[in-house]
Amino acid sequence: xxxxxxxxxxxxxxxxxxxxxxxxxxxxxxxxxxxxxxxxxxxxxxxxxxxxxxxxxxxxxxxxxxxxxxxxxxxxxxxxxxxxxxxxxxxxxxxxxxxxxxxxxxxxxxxxxxxxxxxxxxxxxxxxxxxxxxxxxxxxxxxxxxxxxxxxxxxxxxxxxxxxxxxxxxxxxxxxxxxxxxxxxxxxxxxxxxxxxxxxxxxxxxxxxxxxxxxxxxxxxxxxxxxxxxxxxxxxxxxxxxxxxxxxxxxxxxxxxxxxxxxxxxxxxxxxxxxxxxxxxxxxxxxxxxxxxxxxxxxxxxxxxxxxxxxxxxxxxxxxxxxxxxxxxxxxxxxxxxxxxxxxxxxxxxxxxxxxxxxxxxxxxxxxxxxxxxxxxxxxxxxxxxxxxxxxxxxxxxxxxxxxxxxxxxxxxxxxxxxxxxxxxxxxxxxxxxxxxxxxxxxxxxxxxxxxxxxxxxxxxxxxxxxxxxxxxxxxxxx
Numbered sequence: 001x002x003x004x005x006x007x008x009x010x011x012x013x014x015x016x017x018x019x020x021x022x023x024x025x026x027x028x029x030x031x032x033x034x035x036x037x038x039x040x041x042x043x044x045x046x047x048x049x050x051x052x053x054x055x056x057x058x059x060x061x062x063x064x065x066x067x068x069x070x071x072x073x074x075x076x077x078x079x080x081x082x083x084x085x086x087x088x089x090x091x092x093x094x095x096x097x098x099x100x101x102x103x104x105x106x107x108x109x110x111x112x113x114x115x116x117x118x119x120x121x122x123x124x125x126x127x128x129x130x131x132x133x134x135x136x137x138x139x140x141x142x143x144x145x146x147x148x149x150x151x152x153x154x155x156x157x158x159x160x161x162x163x164x165x166x167x168x169x170x171x172x173x174x175x176x177x178x179x180x181x182x183x184x185x186x187x188x189x190x191x192x193x194x195x196x197x198x199x200x201x202x203x204x205x206x207x208x209x210x211x212x213x214x215x216x217x218x219x220x221x222x223x224x225x226x227x228x229x230x231x232x233x234x235x236x237x238x239x240x241x242x243x244x245x246x247x248x249x250x251x252x253x254x255x256x257x258x259x260x261x262x263x264x265x266x267x268x269x270x271x272x273x274x275x276x277x278x279x280x281x282x283x284x285x286x287x288x289x290x291x292x293x294x295x296x297x298x299x300x301x302x303x304x305x306x307x308x309x310x311x312x313x314x315x316x317x318x319x320x321x322x323x324x325x326x327x328x329x330x331x332x333x334x335x336x337x338x339x340x341x342x343x344x345x346x347x348x349x350x351x352x353x354x355x356x357x358x359x360x361x362x363x364x365x366x367x368x369x370x371x372x373x374x375x376x377x378x379x380x381x382x383x384x385x386x387x388x389x390x391x392x393x394x395x396x397x398x399x400x401x402x403x404x405x406x407x408x409x410x411x412x413x414x415x416x417x418x419x420x421x422x423x424x425x426x427x428x429x430x431x432x433x434x435x436x437x438x439x440x441x442x443x444x445x446x447x448x449x450x451x452x453x454x455x456x457x458x459x460x461x462x463x464x465x466x467x468x469x470x471x472x473x474x475x476x477x478x479x
Contacts, residue, residue: 001034001035001036001037002035002036002037002129002130002475003036003037003039003126003127003128003129003130004031004036004037004038004039004128004129004130004131004132004475005038005039005040005041005117005121005126005128005130005131005132006024006027006028006038006039006040006041006132006134007040007041007114007117007131007132007133007134007138007141008020008021008024008040008041008042008133008134008135008137008138009042009043009099009100009110009113009134009135009137009138010024010042010099011024011025011040011042011085012024012025012026013025013052013080014042014048014052014080014085014087015042015045015047015048015099017098017099017100019165019249019383019385020134020135020165022249022251022252022385023134023165023216023249024040024134025080026250026251026252026464027250027464027467027468027471028040028083029081029082029083029464030250030463030464030465030467030468031468031471031472032468032472033082035472036472036475038083039083039084039085039086039126039128040083040084040085040086041085041086041087041088041117041120042085042086042087042088043087043088043093043094043099043109043113044056044074044076044087044088044089044094045094045095045096045099046091046094046095046096047096047097047098047099052078055078056076056077056078056087057076057077057078058074058075058076059075059076059077059086059123059124060074060075060120060123060124061073061074061075061089062119062120062123064115064116064119066111066112066115066116066181066183067108067111067112067180067181068180071090071092071112072089072090073088073089073090073116073119073120074088074089074090075087075088075089075120075123075124076089077124086120086124088113088116088117088120090112090116093108093109093112093113094109103171103173104173104177106137106171107171107173107177107178107181107202108181110136110137110138110140110171110202111140111178111181111182111202112181113137113138114137114138114139114140114141114144115140115144115183117141118131118141118144118145118149118155121154122154127154127158128158129157129158129159129478130158130159130160130161130475130478131145131158131159131160131161132160132161132163133160133161133162133163133206133210134163134165135163135164135165135166135169135203136169136170136171136201136202136203136206137171137202138162138206139162139171139201139202139203139204139205139206139207140182140202140205140206141160141206142160142162142205142206142208142209142210142211143182143184143188143194143205143206143208143209144182145158145160145209146209147184147188148183159211159212159478159479160206160209160210160211160212161210161211161212161213161214161474161475161478162206162207162210162212162213162214163213163214163215163216164203164207164213164214164215164216164224164382165215165216165382165383166382167203167215167224167229167230167231167233167382168231169203170196170201170202170203170204170231170233171201171202171203172196172199172200172201172202172203173199173200174199174200175189175194175195175198175199175200178194178200178202179200188205192208193205193208194208196232196233197232203233204233204236207233207236207237207240208236210243211243211478212243212245212474212477212478213240213243213244213245214244214245214246214247214471214474215244215245215246215247215382216246216247216248216249216382216383216404217246217247217248217249217382217383217403217404217406217407217408218246218248218407219246219402219403219404219406219407220246220380220381220382220383220403220404221244221245221246222246223380223402223403224237225237225238225241229380245470245474246407247467247470247471247474248383248404248407248408248462248467249383249385249388249404249467250388250462250463250464250465250466250467250468251385251388251389251392251462251463251464252463252464253392253463253464253465256365256368256389256392256393257392258273258369258392258393258394258458261365261369263361263362263365263366264280264365264366264369264370265279265280265283265284265366265369265370266279266280266283268280268369268394269458270394270455270458270459273394273451273454273455273458274451277369277370277394278294280366280369280370281294281298281370281371281372282294283366283370284298284329284366284367284370284371285298285327285370287366288329288354288356289350289351289354290327290329290350290351290352290354291327291351291352295325296325296326296327296352297325297326297327297372297373297440297443297444298326298327298328298329298370298371298372298373299321299326299327299328299329299371299372299373299374299375299398299436300329300330300331300367300368300370300371300373300374300375300390300395301328301329301330301331301332301374301375301376302331302332302364302367302368302374302386303331303332303334303376303386304332304333304334305330305332305333305334305335305338305339305342305357306334306335306338307335307379308378308379308380308381309334309376309377309378309379310376310377310378310379310400310427310432311334311335311338311341312429313377313427313428313429313432314375314377314429314432315337315338315341316429316430317429317430317432317433318341318345320433321433321436322345322349322352322353325440325444326352326440327352327353327354328345328352328353328354329353329354329356329367329370329371330342330353330354330355330356331356331358331359331360331363331364331367332356332357332359333357333358333359339355339357342355342357343355343357367395368389368390368392368393368395369393369395370395371390371395372395372396372443373395373396373397373398373422373436373439373440373443374386374387374390374395374396374397374398375398375436376390376397376398376399376400376405377398377399377400377424377432378399378400378402378403378405379400379402379427380402380403381399381400381402381403381404381405382403382404383403383404384399384403384404384405384408387399387404387405387408387409387421388408388462390421390457391408391409391420391421391457391458391460391462392458392462393458394454394455394457394458396420396421396422396439396450396453396454396457397409397420397421397422397423398421398422398423398432398435398436398439399421399422399423400423400424400425400427400432401423401424401425405423406423408462409421409422409423411423412439412442412449412453414442414446414449417449417452418456419453419456420453420456420457420460421453421457422435422436422438422439423435
């Protein structure tokens with residue numbers, strides 16, 4: 001049996017700030033239990049819910065030299081959905097109201113976390129063959145595995161994998177500070193290792209020293225080899241392209257299941273959506289105070305309201321989007337100007353626009369189940385989970401062809417009768433608008449074709465089962 005250790009700064013249901021938590025919380029459940037023993041290491045944050053902390057059991061503790069002091073390291077454990085999770089406990093580093101604070105403190109505490117995870121392994125009786133690291137917070141682990149943890153039989157044959165969830169976040173600070181936290185020698189702070197434009201980067205260290213690299217879609221794996229998407233690491237990505245795998249994320253089909261979803265008005269299947277999706281739409285219109293009218297073309301948005309997600313495009317053409325026959329339902333928080341924009345249009349068109357500037361799991365499920373289309377015009381999108389959920393619920397995505405959006409949404413072809421959604425290539429507001437208007441025309445004038453697209457979308461498999469098989473192939477390639 002192959003032993004694999006996931007290391008991450010967050011995972012559902014323990015702590016979540018973004019898509020990273022969904023991946024690390026869900027993926028380990030889907031490996032073949034006969035062939036893989038996959039466990040996960042996380043920090044034990046003070047801000048975790050009390051009922052979660054109450055489930056944890058003490059395993060061991062020890063003291064470790066870090067940043068010129070001896071530091072306490074506690075190890076706790078609990079099981080979730082058949083997967084063993086371990087937690088590194090240190091109240092100095094992991095107290096506070098949120099998992100991430102200011103960058104300097106985060107760099108110090110995740111340097112501690114990385115060293116503590118590797119130090120704890122011999123004491124908990126788990127010797128992984130592969131340590132799978134996620135994002136910059138775990139970037140020092142592959143470096144340590146080639147440095148201070150290289151000697152001795154316990155660590156000698158361990159391999160490391162580094163997954164990029166978003167290349168934009170790199171854990172970068174000045175060289176003396178990162179050298180102090182990491183304890184690494186001058187040898188590591190050159191341009192072919194951790195040094196990066198006179199600073200140093202945890203992520204660059206991980207990407208340089210890990211045995212294999214992955215990112216969360218095929219297209220993003222190619223995009224990050226270019227200067228526009230490469231965030232100054234495109235040269236390294238090109239140098240390591242033979243070790244770089246693009247593996248599309250999945251979604252948890254138990255949580256996102258329109259046939260068994262308690263949060264929506266009327267569960268439905270690929271056979272019943274023609275009648276039952278309308279019931280969800282009417283219920284959402286009523287709940288949000290919109291005009292209750294099945295003939296309206298309802299467009300949903302569930303997102304962080306930021307430039308990366310394409311809201312500057314929406315801002316340019318929002319008047320044209322909000323034609324008489326369109327309703328727009330928005331859920332999310334983010335940049336003040338976009339929050340205010342949606343609030344303004346909800347005030348102007350109360351029967352057509354609903355701006356929900358918050359986050360609600362229940363409302364998100366209702367939007368996915370009720371809307372006709374889902375708008376996601378991202379500037380870049382490493383993978384994206386929202387379009388996968390929309391496909392699962394038969395809400396057709398309208399996306400820009402970038403990263404995981406390009407890999408997972410097949411544009412409708414009216415001549416070959418193929419496709420699972422609608423897409424446009426250039427980052428251009430009017431191209432997005434024309435694509436939305438085209439989708440609307442298909443919805444109103446070619447309803448049979450629209451329903452066939454919905455059917456194809458709902459039958460697609462974007463579950464973690466599919467992704468897990470590819471990760472297993474990656475692990476086998478490491479020997």
